[in-house]
Amino acid sequence: MWTGFERLRMARSIRGGRCPLVGSARYGPANRCWVHRCWVQSAGCSGRTPGTQHPAPSTRYSALYNRARMSDRTERAFAPEPREPSRRRFMIAGEHVILRAFERDDIERCYRWMNDPNIVRTLKSRYPIAFQNEIDWLERAMRVSDDERHFAIERRDDRTHIGNASIHDIDWVSRTAAFGLFIGEPSAWNRGFGSDAIATLVRFAFEEMNLRKLHINVFDYNDRAKHVLETHGFVQEGRLQKEFYREGAFHDIVILSVFRHAEEKPQ
Numbered sequence: 551m552w553t554g555f556e557r558l559r560m561a562r563s564i565r566g567g568r569c570p571l572v573g574s575a576r577y578g579p580a581n582r583c584w585v586h587r588c589w590v591q592s593a594g595c596s597g598r599t600p601g602t603q604h605p606a607p608s609t610r611y612s613a614l615y616n617r618a619r620m621s622d623r624t625e626r627a628f629a630p631e632p633r634e635p636s637r638r639r640f641m642i643a644g645e646h647v648i649l650r651a652f653e654r655d656d657i658e659r660c661y662r663w664m665n666d667p668n669i670v671r672t673l674k675s676r677y678p679i680a681f682q683n684e685i686d687w688l689e690r691a692m693r694v695s696d697d698e699r700h701f702a703i704e705r706r707d708d709r710t711h712i713g714n715a716s717i718h719d720i721d722w723v724s725r726t727a728a729f730g731l732f733i734g735e736p737s738a739w740n741r742g743f744g745s746d747a748i749a750t751l752v753r754f755a756f757e758e759m760n761l762r763k764l765h766i767n768v769f770d771y772n773d774r775a776k777h778v779l780e781t782h783g784f785v786q787e788g789r790l791q792k793e794f795y796r797e798g799a800f801h802d803i804v805i806l807s808v809f810r811h812a813e814e815k816p817q
Contacts (some may be wrong), residue, residue, distance in 0.1 A: 642701070642758075644750030647743050649701040649715060652692050656702055659711055660684055663734030672732060672772055674794070696720070699759075703731065703747050705738065712738040715751055717759070725762040727755065745778050752782065756810045763814070765807035769794065776804065784808045785815065 642649040661684040663669050691700035698718035702711050715731035729751060733744045755761045765787065768775050784806040792800035809815050 642750055642754050643706065644746045644753075646706055646746040647712075647750060648704045648706050648709070649747070649750055649754070650704060652688060652700055652702050654688070654692075656711055657685060657688055659734065660688060660714065663714075663732070666734065668736075669732055669734055671796075672769065672775065691716075696722075701751070703733065703743070705743065710735070710738075712743060713747065715747060717751065717755055717761075717764075720759075720761070725760060727759075727761055727764055729755070729764050729766055745781070748778065748782050752808060762810045763807060765805055768804045768806060769796075770802040770804055776806065779806050779808075782808065 640651070661679065661681055664675065664679045664684060697720045698716060699720075701715045703713035703715055704711055712735040713731060713733040715729070717727050717729045720727040731744070731747055731751065733739060733747070752764060755764055766779065766784070767790075768779070770789075785808070786804060787807045788805040790803040790805070793803045794801050
């Protein structure tokens with residue numbers, strides 16, 4: 551079947567004394583072109599050389615021309631208008647930060663943060679991260695998973711990507727999960743963005759994911775993190791003695807948790 555555009559092009563060529571299908575790779579050689587043969591017979595111009603003035607086509611081909619024009623207009627009228635890709639994204643809004651899905655453009659910042667000694671000191675990462683390894687991690691974080699959710703942390707005022715967060719080890723039966731986050735951009739440190747990110751993440755986990763308990767592991771020397779978590783209702787639930795070796799010494803890992811309902815909090 552020909553499209554309206556092809557029929558219009560063919561009919562216009564016929565009116566102008568040309569056969570658009572002669573020698574066409576799509577439609578075959580000229581001697582198999584029924585349009586060319588029919589037009590030559592109706593015009594009585596077999597064997598004319600190029601440039602010769604041809605008589606006007608018959609009424610039959612005027613009708614073909616008009617039908618082609620109408621068909622082409624119809625296709626244009628119902629064709630979807632081209633649209634710019636939408637930049638609207640699902641976001642979890644806090645007071646000062648926004649949690650959103652990761653994008654490929656985040657890779658440079660993630661790679662830089664994961665090789666910053668000041669940030670790595672608060673994480674379990676021990677060794678320098680290769681760029682390709684970070685790409686692989688980001689690709690996994692961008693995919694939907696049943697037992698984890700990953701988020702980029704943005705400032706709400708200027709939409710700058712300042713850190714990362716995750717809810718992982720999700721148990722949908724017991725409705726519990728672990729979580730972690732860090733603020734990687736030095737210009738955003740000590741300005742309350744981390745505290746707001748914790749509040750936003752906990753609220754989303756309880757109110758939207760319907761979880762009932764979250765816990766996080768913190769190194770015993772990370773006093774600032776413990777203090778911020780306690781202001782959001784986290785309580786120490788346990789301690790893993792001498793669990794992690796760093797900087798020439800063994801350190802405890804403190805387990806802090808928060809419950810959705812106050813009656814479930816440990817006494």
